[in-house]
Amino acid sequence: MQFEVTILGSNSAIPAFNRYPSAQILNYHGNHFLIDCGEGTQFRMNTFGVKRGRLDNIFISHLHGDHYFGLIGLLTSFNLNWREHLLNIYGPPELEDIINVHFRHSQTKLRYAIHFHPLHADEPRIVYDDGMLSVETIILEHRLPTTGFLFREKKNLRKIIPEKITEHNIPYEAINGIKRGGDFTTAAGTIIPNSELTLSPPKPSSYAYCSDTIYTESYLEQIKGVDLLYHEATFIEEHAFRAAETFHCTTKEAARIAQKAGAAKLLIGHFSARYEDLDFLLNESREVFSETYIAEEGKTFSVDHHAGVVSKHPVQH
């Protein structure tokens, strides 16, 4: 079971203290999903050893530069590295125009196809579903149309107890039905209830990415009970007026969202270039929500609620 997120960048718009702008890699069983792509994301992927072969889906929250200026460089590098398989990009409709203008003027003909999925920030929609994992947009309130993303593991199948297969001589073609909750009727006509044949599936896990937004409770219901919530916390409490002015959140506002949503854990990020010392932000948030962690660049956090928060620090290349 692999369901974890690696932070590539967690700074806000102005680069500072060697922190990079927003970018994260969500790894679900070896499939990589890139969430936002600030300038230098491809360098961070090199530094932290992120494999690109299994990156087929890129999600862009909105068109402020610190969330997408690295995209065109990454797309170009894919091309120079002979990528040939389809890439899906999910983002604001205008992003397609930006990509096309670059490629037109540089006379670039891509070796691979891009399927662009325009995201509309009017109401939450399921924009991705591969049967195992789905992605829903979260409608945030920022200066530009902005969507967060809720990565939700789909309801898992029940687990068959292997010995029961032999015991009741269950044929292969009956397995799927039982996994989905069906009973089994033996050759002699005896009905074996599903509860005797299977174990409950593990509870599905979920990850919510909320950046950038002013404080609003409009998406609380949607992210209820999320295992890991990434929420922007651009400012400290003292600068709450700047947060409101710029449609961002403070540390405690992020913590309040986590608390009210009943999130298991909170990652804060998108830090203003004002702050070198992030421990202060962490402590402020923990006053409201103790299970807060800093979205430290290079760190990998488990989304799975069975695992600890920090699973590893990837090797720096």
Place this chain on the structure above:
Amino acid sequence: MQFEVTILGSNSAIPAFNRYPSAQILNYHGNHFLIDCGEGTQFRMNTFGVKRGRLDNIFISHLHGDHYFGLIGLLTSFNLNWREHLLNIYGPPELEDIINVHFRHSQTKLRYAIHFHPLHADEPRIVYDDGMLSVETIILEHRLPTTGFLFREKKNLRKIIPEKITEHNIPYEAINGIKRGGDFTTAAGTIIPNSELTLSPPKPSSYAYCSDTIYTESYLEQIKGVDLLYHEATFIEEHAFRAAETFHCTTKEAARIAQKAGAAKLLIGHFSARYEDLDFLLNESREVFSETYIAEEGKTFSVDHHAGVVSKHPVQH
């Protein structure tokens, strides 16, 4: 006298070995000129402590991403950092469209004005002249229209010998004429020839930036006698076929240009991601032109022919 260039990035298109794509800062008496602006250039400026307040002119050679993908991020950061004074950008005409598309879709209103100077890669033109320094385009031969840049100090004024001012009672208003080569007539009517009053001015220095290009001698005459020549050397000799195919140069081709142009010194850069060990490239180039140096990122090279090549390694921030 300050006339030096700091290398911010010297890799070619695919980032590798922590080398960044093309970008350089030319410092002429405290005025900064940015030459190309690959992705991450603003981070490199932070790392190497490049001041941005005196950066008013940006030159972009062509529209391959490794030469301009960092521009939009830098322009955005200028804005977020409250820049209010005019910025000049010199580059291919289509670059203006790219910049405008980004700002339109992100609804950005800049606090400062941009004066865009379209560069046409048909014949060399003087595109900048502030009385002290001029910049001419160099027509390179690449897969897209590409211009290099020749930074040429203008002919310096002659130096007045201070004692002569007292000796002949030279009034203030006569000084400029003498500096420009004029004689001086004393109150008594005696003509003092200029050669008795002044010393020769220092020879003007010049810097040529030539990236990207296939081997061609078409611009040799223009860069004749240049003090410092930056020339791309993307490939080693063994990969000469790839150089020709992709309209790039090899180490020895760059060296031959330096030799035939009578350059004092040669900086090679724009290295392919194939090569981790750059000493091999350096040695190949030195077989033809001994005064070759690697355009190592973070190093500052003096353009002034009186100074040594490597003046300093800036502090890493």
